[in-house]
Amino acid sequence: MASKEGTDRRDDDEVCPVCKSSRYLNPNMRFLINPECYHKMCESCVDRIFSSGPSSCPVAGCRKTLRKNRFRKQTFEDIGVEREVDIRRRVMHILNRREEEFDSKRNYDDFLEQREEIIANLVLRIDVAKTEAQLQQYAQENMQSIRNNQALEEQEATSFQARMTLEQEEAQRRRQIARQEYESERRELHAGREDFLSRLASGTAADASAIAKEGHKVLLKKSSARRSEEDRIRQKQAALRGSETKRTGTPLTTADTAGTSSGLIKGLRKIKTPEPEKPYDPFMGLVPEKRDYYTLQQSYPSAYLDNLQKNTQVSAGGYNLQEYYSRTLLEAFAGLGCFVEEEVSRREAEKVSKPTATEGAAMAAVKEN
Amino acid sequence: MALSPFASRSPSVAISSPNTALRLKAAAAQPAAGSAMSAVPAAHAHSELTEQLNDSVARNYERGKKLGEGTYAVVYQGRRRDTAATVAIKKIKVNADYKDGLAMDAIREVKYLQELSHPNVIALHDVFSKHENLHIVLEFLPGGDLEMLIKDQDIHYGAADIKAWMGMLARGVWFCHENFVLHRDIKPNNLLIAADGEVKLADFGLARSFADPYLNMTHQVITRWYRPPELLYGARQYSGAVDVWSMGMVFAELVLRVPFVAGNTDLDQISKICEAFGTPTEENWPGVTQLPNYIPTDGSHIIPASGRDFFLRQFPTAGPVGADLLMSMCALDPRKRTTALQVLQHSWWTIDPRPTEKEALPQKRKSAEKKMGDDLSRRGGELPDDSPFKNAARQLDFGAMK
Numbered sequence: 001m002a003s004k005e006g007t008d009r010r011d012d013d014e015v016c017p018v019c020k021s022s023r024y025l026n027p028n029m030r031f032l033i034n035p036e037c038y039h040k041m042c043e044s045c046v047d048r049i050f051s052s053g054p055s056s057c058p059v060a061g062c063r064k065t066l067r068k069n070r071f072r073k074q075t076f077e078d079i080g081v082e083r084e085v086d087i088r089r090r091v092m093h094i095l096n097r098r099e100e101e102f103d104s105k106r107n108y109d110d111f112l113e114q115r116e117e118i119i120a121n122l123v124l125r126i127d128v129a130k131t132e133a134q135l136q137q138y139a140q141e142n143m144q145s146i147r148n149n150q151a152l153e154e155q156e157a158t159s160f161q162a163r164m165t166l167e168q169e170e171a172q173r174r175r176q177i178a179r180q181e182y183e184s185e186r187r188e189l190h191a192g193r194e195d196f197l198s199r200l201a202s203g204t205a206a207d208a209s210a211i212a213k214e215g216h217k218v219l220l221k222k223s224s225a226r227r228s229e230e231d232r233i234r235q236k237q238a239a240l241r242g243s244e245t246k247r248t249g250t251p252l253t254t255a256d257t258a259g260t261s262s263g264l265i266k267g268l269r270k271i272k273t274p275e276p277e278k279p280y281d282p283f284m285g286l287v288p289e290k291r292d293y294y295t296l297q298q299s300y301p302s303a304y305l306d307n308l309q310k311n312t313q314v315s316a317g318g319y320n321l322q323e324y325y326s327r328t329l330l331e332a333f334a335g336l337g338c339f340v341e342e343e344v345s346r347r348e349a350e351k352v353s354k355p356t357a358t359e360g361a362a363m364a365a366v367k368e369n
Numbered sequence: 370m371a372l373s374p375f376a377s378r379s380p381s382v383a384i385s386s387p388n389t390a391l392r393l394k395a396a397a398a399q400p401a402a403g404s405a406m407s408a409v410p411a412a413h414a415h416s417e418l419t420e421q422l423n424d425s426v427a428r429n430y431e432r433g434k435k436l437g438e439g440t441y442a443v444v445y446q447g448r449r450r451d452t453a454a455t456v457a458i459k460k461i462k463v464n465a466d467y468k469d470g471l472a473m474d475a476i477r478e479v480k481y482l483q484e485l486s487h488p489n490v491i492a493l494h495d496v497f498s499k500h501e502n503l504h505i506v507l508e509f510l511p512g513g514d515l516e517m518l519i520k521d522q523d524i525h526y527g528a529a530d531i532k533a534w535m536g537m538l539a540r541g542v543w544f545c546h547e548n549f550v551l552h553r554d555i556k557p558n559n560l561l562i563a564a565d566g567e568v569k570l571a572d573f574g575l576a577r578s579f580a581d582p583y584l585n586m587t588h589q590v591i592t593r594w595y596r597p598p599e600l601l602y603g604a605r606q607y608s609g610a611v612d613v614w615s616m617g618m619v620f621a622e623l624v625l626r627v628p629f630v631a632g633n634t635d636l637d638q639i640s641k642i643c644e645a646f647g648t649p650t651e652e653n654w655p656g657v658t659q660l661p662n663y664i665p666t667d668g669s670h671i672i673p674a675s676g677r678d679f680f681l682r683q684f685p686t687a688g689p690v691g692a693d694l695l696m697s698m699c700a701l702d703p704r705k706r707t708t709a710l711q712v713l714q715h716s717w718w719t720i721d722p723r724p725t726e727k728e729a730l731p732q733k734r735k736s737a738e739k740k741m742g743d744d745l746s747r748r749g750g751e752l753p754d755d756s757p758f759k760n761a762a763r764q765l766d767f768g769a770m771k
Contacts, residue, residue, distance in 0.1 A: 317604025318703025
């Protein structure tokens with residue numbers, strides 16, 4: 001990226017193409033561009049021409065209508081680069097599919113190539129209208145997934161930022177610890193040597209070699225203990241880091257199914273929408289009170305049953321004559337519409353593959369009716 | 370369906386499953402058509418044929434390790450030889466009490482289970498006899514039972530889980546009632562759990578058909594804590610409402626994680642029910658005073674029937690709609706109690722929270738197989754020694770039915 005300062009200083013006599021005022025007379029002059037046509041002009045010109053609403057570009061031959069709020073500072077010295085970067089940013093913003101959304105690596109690569117082609121078309125002004133229309137349509141159809149992927153990207157960026165600062169802090173802390181360790185080690189070494197010297201000074205000549213050996217050993221032991229402690233800490237940190245990266249693995253996006261409808265991007269993974277849950281059926285498919293061959297009446301005249309109806313003791317116990325009617329009719333019609341031979345031959349054909357769990361199925365089915 | 374359990378006394382009917390019975394008839398028809406045989410050899414061949422069929426069924430199963438044992442039966446894990454499917458084989462013990470026939474519980478179990486095929490009712494695969502013992506081949510349910518889940522304080526469950534369990538229970542009970550079978554022993558430890566979390570109604574040792582006019586049924590059924598007031602008052606004609614009451618008690622127990630009305634004796638049970646739900650009177654239950662074992666309460670002790678507030682306060686987990694459902698299942702008058710069908714038609718099932726998928730339901734990790742063995746080998750009404758149901762066992766007086 002070219003430094004702004006550098007640009008300013010080099011072109012000391014830079015002149016605004018619109019008002020012709022030069023930097024020499026106005027050292028605070030800033031140049032702005034508009035990504036509609038990338039014509040450069042000074043800040044005061046922008047204020048003057050566009051403050052009262054959108055207006056056409058003052059550069060001769062350019063009829064683009066510009067708005068003040070779109071004017072910005074130039075990032076790159078080369079206006080062509082500036083334009084390409086803008087186009088790239090806009091296209092990438094729309095065509096923001098992620099690798100995990102594709103069936104295969106091949107399809108993802110194809111997508112990347114396609115995106116580059118679109119960018120190139122726009123930069124080189126080939127088929128601009130058609131390409132723009134395609135992009136527009138895609139953006140409309142995939143609004144949801146574009147937004148999702150944007151959110152994901154943002155999330156990743158922030159988490160990356162957070163991780164970076166964390167790592168920096170960690171490194172700083174490590175350096176500090178290392179420095180402290182070095183200090184304490186040096187101090188210990190120093191103290192050990194002093195102790196050793198004082199013991200040598202106070203002891204006899206015969207002890208000298210023994211003391212010297214002992215002192216050396218103590219120092220060795222200390223440093224090895226420290227080293228193993230360091231190893232342990234390092235391993236722990238490595239394990240922690242490992243688990244962290246596992247956790248921050250990117251979650252799969254929930255892209256919408258419309259992704260393939262415009263046909264712009266191919267090879268997108270098919271997203272299965274879960275079937276809407278069926279309402280709970282308390283009977284689980286069985287039909288209550290299904291009677292194929294008869295209708296049940298409220299009462300049937302019978303001298304035999306009249307007494308029973310009058311008996312309060314019987315009815316107080318919960319006995320219900322209606323149930324008797326219902327059962328009698330059920331049993332009278334049981335078996336109609338049930339053809340044992342057919343069922344047996346069908347069962348034989350199936351060659352008793354299942355355990356005979358439905359042994360009484362025929363009978364039960366009949367009862368059902 | 371026969372009207373009385375005694376109708377299928379003949380062991381050949383009880384022993385051969387419908388499947389084998391069909392094959393038996395087809396096989397018997399062939400030799401008879403082929404040659405003009407005399408009556409005696411035909412009868413002889415027939416008896417041999419049943420034995421052959423029985424042997425072929427018996428050979429198809431391989432007995433594995435023992436899962437549990439009770440006074441009534443031993444339950445083994447088994448394997449089907451042709452499909453390698455795991456099953457539970459319940460071997461009915463030869464009982465000194467039933468020298469002249471098979472144990473009633475076994476007959477009831479076979480008779481009603483072979484009629485019922487539903488995801489929430491334990492499946493009966495086959496029946497065969499071997500070494501003079503009756504073997505019942507049942508679906509293998511390794512998930513333990515609801516009682517274990519209720520008691521295990523380490524397991525936490527919520528309203529959605531309760532709804533899922535209750536839904537499966539209600540479907541099972543509704544299916545039985547739709548086919549006019551009363552279970553008559555619904556309680557958490559008869560609700561076994563399959564490997565996939567499905568709750569299945571098991572232990573049909575007390576089941577019978579219902580709705581026969583003028584036919585007395587015994588009132589000494591259903592474990593006491595789950596027994597409805599009409600049975601405690603000795604009603605001899607009753608309906609599916611008895612199972613619905615038990616279901617309500619299971620519901621309450623699932624919410625509270627302790628049995629809701631747990632009396633020490635039948636009388637204590639009645640007074641506990643009165644405390645909780647109000648005293649039955651001629652006003653709220655017309656005809657109650659005429660029930661055989663009705664105990665009159667003096668006017669000063671009458672507790673008014675508890676209203677909606679009581680259920681809302683007592684069972685907040687169920688939510689207001691769930692409390693309404695529970696209240697309707699616990700109506701004192703069996704005629705006012707909801708039926709199993711109405712339970713399933715209630716709006717509670719469709720409101721939030723949606724019932725948990727069965728695979729996602731809390732499951733027991735400990736040795737649940739043993740529990741299944743114990744549950745299946747228990748005689749109807751028999752209880753494990755260490756259970757809180759210790760003195761609550763029901764007794765069946767079969768003498769009274771003859």
